[in-house]
Amino acid sequence: MDNPLTRAEDFFKEDGIDSSKLIGRSLGNRLLTGLCIALSFAALVPLASILYLVVKNGLPLLGWSIFTQLPPAAGMTGGGFGNAVIGTLLMVGIGLALSGPPGILAAIYICEYEPGGRLASITRFTAKLLTGIPSIICGVFAFAAIVLATGKFSSLAGGVALGVLMLPTILLTSEQALLGVQRAYREASYGLGATRFQTIRRIVLPEAMPAIMTGVMLAVARAAGETAPLVFTALFSQFWMSSLMEPTASLAVLIYNFSIVPFEYQVKMAWTASLVLVLLVTATNVTAQLVFSKKH
Amino acid sequence: MTTDKTNSGGIEGSVARRLPDFFRWITALGAVSAVFVLGWIFWEVFEEAKPALEEYGLGFLTGAHWQPNRDRYGVLPFLVGTVATAVIALLLAFPPGLAIAIFLSEDFLPRTAREFVRFVVELLAAIPSVVYGLWGIFVVVPLIQSLGTWVTERFGHLPFLSGPAYGNSLLTAGVVLALMVLPTITAISRASLVAVPRTLREGAYALGATRWEAILGVILPTAAPGVVAATILALGRAMGETMAVAMLIGNSSRLSWSLFAPSGTLASLLANQFGEAEGMQVAALMYAALVLVALTLAVNFAGEAVLRYTERRTAGIR
Numbered sequence: 001m002d003n004p005l006t007r008a009e010d011f012f013k014e015d016g017i018d019s020s021k022l023i024g025r026s027l028g029n030r031l032l033t034g035l036c037i038a039l040s041f042a043a044l045v046p047l048a049s050i051l052y053l054v055v056k057n058g059l060p061l062l063g064w065s066i067f068t069q070l071p072p073a074a075g076m077t078g079g080g081f082g083n084a085v086i087g088t089l090l091m092v093g094i095g096l097a098l099s100g101p102p103g104i105l106a107a108i109y110i111c112e113y114e115p116g117g118r119l120a121s122i123t124r125f126t127a128k129l130l131t132g133i134p135s136i137i138c139g140v141f142a143f144a145a146i147v148l149a150t151g152k153f154s155s156l157a158g159g160v161a162l163g164v165l166m167l168p169t170i171l172l173t174s175e176q177a178l179l180g181v182q183r184a185y186r187e188a189s190y191g192l193g194a195t196r197f198q199t200i201r202r203i204v205l206p207e208a209m210p211a212i213m214t215g216v217m218l219a220v221a222r223a224a225g226e227t228a229p230l231v232f233t234a235l236f237s238q239f240w241m242s243s244l245m246e247p248t249a250s251l252a253v254l255i256y257n258f259s260i261v262p263f264e265y266q267v268k269m270a271w272t273a274s275l276v277l278v279l280l281v282t283a284t285n286v287t288a289q290l291v292f293s294k295k296h
Numbered sequence: 297m298t299t300d301k302t303n304s305g306g307i308e309g310s311v312a313r314r315l316p317d318f319f320r321w322i323t324a325l326g327a328v329s330a331v332f333v334l335g336w337i338f339w340e341v342f343e344e345a346k347p348a349l350e351e352y353g354l355g356f357l358t359g360a361h362w363q364p365n366r367d368r369y370g371v372l373p374f375l376v377g378t379v380a381t382a383v384i385a386l387l388l389a390f391p392p393g394l395a396i397a398i399f400l401s402e403d404f405l406p407r408t409a410r411e412f413v414r415f416v417v418e419l420l421a422a423i424p425s426v427v428y429g430l431w432g433i434f435v436v437v438p439l440i441q442s443l444g445t446w447v448t449e450r451f452g453h454l455p456f457l458s459g460p461a462y463g464n465s466l467l468t469a470g471v472v473l474a475l476m477v478l479p480t481i482t483a484i485s486r487a488s489l490v491a492v493p494r495t496l497r498e499g500a501y502a503l504g505a506t507r508w509e510a511i512l513g514v515i516l517p518t519a520a521p522g523v524v525a526a527t528i529l530a531l532g533r534a535m536g537e538t539m540a541v542a543m544l545i546g547n548s549s550r551l552s553w554s555l556f557a558p559s560g561t562l563a564s565l566l567a568n569q570f571g572e573a574e575g576m577q578v579a580a581l582m583y584a585a586l587v588l589v590a591l592t593l594a595v596n597f598a599g600e601a602v603l604r605y606t607e608r609r610t611a612g613i614r
Contacts, residue, residue, distance in 0.1 A: 029506040033404055039395035040413050046475050047420055050431045105326025113320055123327040126334045132596030133589060134536025136563050137337065140585040143570060144340040148578075153571075164333060171330060197319050225424025228538035228563070232570035255426040256539060259433055274427045285422050 051278075058275030061268055071238055071254065077265040081273055083240050084249040087155060090241075091234060091250060092223050094159025095166050100216060103170030107212075111178035112200050124175070130168035138164040139229035147233055155241065155248035158234030165229055166219040173215025177208040210291050217288035221281045227252035251277045341589070345582035356583055362549040364569070369580040371587060373551040377466065377559040378591070381541060382534035384470025384555075385477055386527060393481030393530075394523060398511060400482070401489035421479035429543030432472040437463035437544065440471065444556035461556040464546035469561070472540050477530040484529060488522020488606055489515065521606035528599035536592045538563040562588040 069080035106127075110120045142161035147153055181204050189199040227250075235247040236257055251273050258270035348356065352369060359370015396417060400410055444461025451457040492515050500510035516523070546558025547568055560568075562584050573581055 025506050025509070029508045032508045032511075036395045036399050037404060039392040040399040043392055043396060043413075043420070043478060044416055047416055049435060050423060050427065053431060053434065054427065102326040102329045105323045106330050107326075109320075109323035109327040113323060119324065119327055123330050126331045128600060129593065129596070130330070130334055132532055132592060132600075133337070134538065134563060134592055136536065136538040136566050137341070137585060137589055140566060140570070140582065141337045141340055144344045144582065145336070148344070164337070167330060167333060200319075221422065225422075225426075227424070227426045228567060231539075231567050235571060252424060252426050252539075255430055256543065259426075259430045259543060270430055274424075274430055277424055278427060281422055281424060282419070 054271060054274050054278055057268065057271035059272075061272040062275060066269075066272060070240065071249070071258075071269070072265065073238065074261065074266075075263050081249070081251065081254055081269065083237065084251045084254045084273065085276070087158075087234065087237075087241065087248040087250045088224055088252070091155050091158040091162055091230065091248065092220055094156065094244075095162030095223050096216070096220060098160065098163035099167040099170055099219070103167050104174050104212060106171050107174030107178055108200060108205075110175055112196070112204065123171075127168040127171045130164075131172065134228075135165055135226050136228035138162070139231065139233050142229065142233045150245065152245055153233065153235040153247045154245045155234050156244045158230045158248060158250065161229035161233050162223040162226065165226060166223050169219040169222065170216055173218065174208075174212045177211030177215060178204060180211055181207045213291050214288045217284050217291070221284035221288065224284065225252060225277060225281045227256050231256060251280075338589075341582055341585050345579055345586050347576060348579035348583040351576070352580070352583070356580075357587065360551045362565070364573075364577045364580075367576050369576075369583075371562070371565075371584050373549055374560050374562045374565050374584065375587070376551060377545065378535050378561040378563070378588070380466055380559070381469045381473055381545070381561055382531050384467065385473035385534045386531055388471060388474035389478045389481055389530065390527060393478045393526075394485055396478075396482045397485035397489055397523075397526075398516075400486050402507070402511070417479050417482050420475060421483075425476070425537065425539040426543070428472050428476060429540040432468065432540060432544045436468050436471055440465060440468045440556070448554075448556055455553045456555055458554045459556065462546055462558050464544055464558055465554075465556045466545065466552075466559045467555040469541045469545040469559075470555075472544055473534050473537055476537060476540065477534045480530040480533050481526045484526030484603070485519070485523045488519040488526070491522070491607075492518045519606075521602050525599050525603035525606060528595060528602060532592050532595040532599060535561075535595065536563060536588065538567050542567040562591070 066080035066082075067085055068082050069078075070083055071081055072079040106123055110123055114120045138161045141164060142157045146157035146160055150157075185203050185207060186199055189203045190196075194202070230250050230253050234250060234253065236253050237247045237249045241248050255270045255273045255277070258266040258273070261267070348369065352359070356369060356371055357375065358372055359368075360372045361368050361370050362373065363369075396413060399405075400414055441461065441463035444459070444463070444465065444467070447457055448459030448461045452459045496514050496518060497510060500514040505513060541561050542564035545560060545564055547560050547564055548558035549560055549565075550558075552559060566581055566585055566588070569577065570581055
């Protein structure tokens with residue numbers, strides 16, 4: 001490799017300047033490189049262990065019936081977690097419905113209408129603060145605002161908690177997506193006599209849409225795996241749900257509940273639910289990246 | 297705004313002419329709603345915490361006992377647990393996190409190897425917290441249990457290593473948290489390493505520095521504030537992380553200094569007790585939530601400030 005370093009070393013060696021020191025330096029260089037690479041690949045070990053165990057322990061119970069049946073009672077075997085899959089999809093859906101429109105609209109306001117304005121900088125700051133708030137606080141908020149107010153644990157409360165969680169992600173990624181649209185496109189549009197609204201609707205949004213969808217899907221993937229906001233808002237249920245105002249099962253809470261019980265079958269089910277959840281989250285993530293890279 | 301008026305043409309009619317302004321207001325409403333949500337969160341938590349705030353005041357922070365059956369609430373053990381697990385996690389995650397960041401920003405190995413490591417780190421970030429918890433129960437808990445037994449037998453006279461050793465302990469939670477914050481440290485550190493101006497790097501090489509002399513002498517010092525910011529933001533994440541910790545820490549409300557003793561964090565306390573809390577306990581938990589928010593916001597605020605300082609500092613050199 002034509003490296004300036006090696007060239008410099010060769011230069012010194014030829015002149016015979018302090019070659020013992022040079023060997024030390026070069027040795028130290030290799031040592032640190034090796035250490036750095038070793039540490040990097042050491043991070044693989046736990047990840048490999050997690051993936052291996054999730055697949056190994058999760059596969060035996062994975063089958064069609066697990067998606068169509070109800071969880072077994074304590075100590076019993078058989079059944080599935082169909083209600084938890086539906087509950088997860090429903091609550092992520094509620095969260096998306098609540099946070100998607102305001103998040104994207106706020107991003108449009110920040111980027112297109114008043115980039116330097118006061119409301120824009122306050123909103124941006126707020127979104128940053130919201131990303132820093134622990135996810136369990138979203139649950140605490142939904143508990144106070146919905147559960148205490150209605151007197152019931154419900155999927156609505158869970159959905160609201162997930163919505164709060166998703167809002168800053170959607171807002172900030174949409175902002176980045178809009179910032180990615182070239183200035184020249186906007187100027188060309190104005191130059192052709194389009195209004196600002198026409199420019200946003202016909203030029204900017206279509207151009208930014210793939211990146212916005214990526215952000216939305218990343219938010220969905222994150223929310224689907226979250227347990228903390230649901231554990232005391234949606235709680236859990238052994239049954240199919242019949243309304244938005246009753247305790248509702250989710251995959252994440254099922255894993256939590258079943259992992260700490262002494263029944264072998266339930267623990268196996270927690271692993272299978274983990275496998276399904278990891279597949280769901282990874283698939284969403286990968287799709288999000290593909291949607292994005294297709295355009296750019 | 298002005299462009300809205302100059303042209304909407306006769307083609308789209310008067311409704312279309314009004315639409316632009318209307319749309320502007322809708323987007324502004326979106327922006328306001330985000331601000332409103334943050335305010336609502338604070339108000340709601342504060343309002344519910346009020347009875348506990350009035351009853352216990354600041355003594356809540358220094359009280360060492362959490363006894364719902366006697367309506368006695370002090371959050372100190374959980375405060376200590378929160379800080380301790382987060383610090384353990386950072387101590388463990390920082391060296392590999394930074395090493396990976398350096399590895400990803402230099403050209404030690406071909407691009408494909410780097411892309412692979414990057415993919416792995418992103419995957420670590422995508423795995424849900426409960427799955428870490430489940431894995432921890434079956435892998436890390438037995439490991440720490442046997443390690444703890446060995447260590448406490450020999451070094452039990454030290455307060456931090458005193459026995460008896462439990463599998464569900466402060467250290468177990470810290471170890472799993474380390475894995476969870478590693479991607480944060482790596483991603484932000486890498487960004488600040490990549491942002492180091494080429495000229496500095498090349499200048500170091502031109503002066504005869506080896507690769508690591510350049511990294512340790514020039515590149516890292518330049519990127520240092522970014523690395524510090526990464527660490528602070530990771531600390532914020534570690535303090536707020538809930539499920540994996542709740543599943544692994546043993547959930548004790550007794551104040552203990554040993555790494556191998558069960559403990560609790562603010563977040564795990566909330567996760568465990570909210571579902572069945574009543575009366576004053578709800579208020580006390582809301583107060584604890586308020587403490588957690590204050591703590592994480594302060595940490596994140598510091599991290600963001602350092603990050604912005606870094607950006608400003610390197611912006612000048614090109």
